[in-house]
Amino acid sequence: MAELVWKGKKSYAAIAAETALATQQLYIKEDHPCKQEHSASDSQMWHNRLLHGDKSSVLAALLNEFATSVDLVYIDPPFMTGRTFSKDAQVAYSDTWGNDLDGYLQWLYHTFVLLHLLLASNGSLYVHLDWRAAHYARILLDEIFSTHSAGAGFRNEIIWQYQSGGRAQKSYARKHDTILLYTKSPQYCFHPERIAERRGTQRRNHMRKTVKGDGHVCWTIRSAGRLYTYDEDSLITPTDVWSDIHHLHQKDPERNGYATQKPEALLERIILASSEEGNLVLDCFCGSGVTPAVAERLRRRWIACDQSELAIEVTRQRLLAQQQAPFVLQHVVR
Ligand SMILES: C[S@@+](CC[C@H](N)C(=O)[O-])C[C@H]1O[C@@H](n2cnc3c(N)ncnc32)[C@H](O)[C@@H]1O
Secondary structure, three states: OOOOOOEEEEHHOHHHHHHHHHOOOOOEEOOOOOOOOOOOOHHHOOOEEEOOOOOHHHHHHHHHHHHOOOEEEEOOOOOOOOOOOEOOOOEEEEEOOOOOOOHHHHHHHHHHHHHHHHHHEEEEEEEOOOOOHHHHHHHHHHHHHOOOOOOOOEEEEEEEOOOOOOOOOOOOOOOOEEEEEEEOOOOOOHHHHHHHHHHHOOOOOOOOEEOOOOOEEEEEEEEOOOEEEEOOOOOOOOEEEEOOOOOOOOOOOOOOOOOOOHHHHHHHHHHHHOOOOOOEEEEEEOOOOOOHHHHHOOOOOEEEEEHHHHHHHHHHHHHHHHOOOEEEEEEEOO
């Protein structure tokens, strides 16, 4: 199989071995519980977790408890934009890598390996990137997922198309992000019917419309000598181009001021399609807290992490403002 190589590449096996050693020296400690947050030691009940820290130590520490247990991962890591993002005067996070592509690739690969170790055997991983790194990520993920289990690997390259953003002078304007879907085995959770659109009465494709006596609409199309008929109430299989979800505009009530905040509708689609109620959802770059907020609303268990103090505070406030079960705020200590 084709493999992407860079200066100083560490293999999957080396990362897994190093992490196994690190994991023994790391444990998760609770911060001061407050208001609706509960102490994990209060009871044996499950509590959702918001972790402040670098993904390397957080994911390594989580392996103690959650190896092969996470049902769904969504990540929206730094894209190598070369920018520093702030809210008011406070820096949220820096996405500058000093043009060190080797360093960025190793960082990304390391993240993917740890997430692969955490994923359940029927788990799914969504990786949200853009034109800067999506092509590298695909080769890294192919290597990690396909070499470890037959039938595992690539499922979709989702194009999230939007209207916002700048114009280009000497190229086509870049108006989409890429979300890669990989699964750890050929058995995985996928419910297209939950996110499907009703066919309806508007003409699509080259179909012929028939209106029945009762006013009901049917659509027909002939292909390869066969006639296909669909009722207006039938569901259309969702495609890998998502153009119906808009970026949050500056005054959108959903906005909480975190620079790279994604819309809830995006996470809702992902979580509904690829998990069941009670499943465990993980996001180790949670930023504005969109993943835990939506996971909570859809009755999934969640673990969210970010290294940025601002992200943790914004997420914490967002979760406290939402009607929800108690959660714990934690960090990793050595
Ligand atoms: C693109 S933003 C995520 C935005 C998020 N999906 C949302 O909708 O708000 C990337 C996040 O990754 C976090 N981050 C960057 N490096 C990290 C690291 N090594 N460990 C944990 N979080 C990190 C940043 O602080 C930032 O919040």
